[in-house]
Amino acid sequence: MKREGVKSLTMMILLAVIVLCLLVLSVLTLSTAAADLRLSEKYAAQVQSDQHVEAQAQSWLAQLDEKRRDGEIEPGAYTMHFGEAASKYLEVTVDVKENAITPIAWQWVAVTESSGMDNLWRGTQS
């Protein structure tokens, strides 16, 4: 009689442990999937923001060309920075000639702040 009760209690404990394990695993799976989705959404927003900055630069090119045609600007190289992000900006350099306008540099520049580790070993200097 007593053995029956012990058997039943063991089964209950075993079931509780299994249920608990499965629940923990499922919560982990769900949180990983949610984190993946959040990361994807962040990436999508970042790409959209970058493209917006690129569009601003293209618009600047068009305005510069219009000014060149109207004779409002002198021939030469012009550089402009675009973007409001603290971590990077788009640097565009164009060569303005009398008859045409040519982009000569179009690159994203990362803004790096000094981390106070200027005394790190930089390798052997020959």
Added chain:
Amino acid sequence: MQKKSNICGSFAGILMAVIAVITAVLLVRVHASAVTMSRTAEALNMAVNTCRSILAADMASTSADALKENLQAFGSIETTDVNQISFTLNDMNAKIQGEQIYTAWLTREPSEEENLEKITVTVLCEGKEVYSLETMQYTGAQTEGGEE
């Protein structure tokens, strides 16, 4: 006494069965949510990359024929109008392996400013927008000697 013990035993059995059923239902629902989230994240990632690639291919194309040739790498083109190109994204459909069909639109329209075009790339899943990327392209620049 024996009767009481039997009742207790059957009650514990029923309780265990109920807990097992509830857990199973809960796990199935959580699994379904996780799968949906993972698929959405994967599709969004691929849609973003596809949009960027299509935009880059468009910017690199110097003629309508070159554009069509470049875009054929993404899927089968269904329209002939260069300003409104629609195509099925074969590569993306093969990678996601779902039953839904992913398509894309590339539209080009003149901007208010001269020498400027507005280009929009949209990736759709069964007609519903997944991701859209919009940009401007200056059309009067000389590309020779330029670097990007």
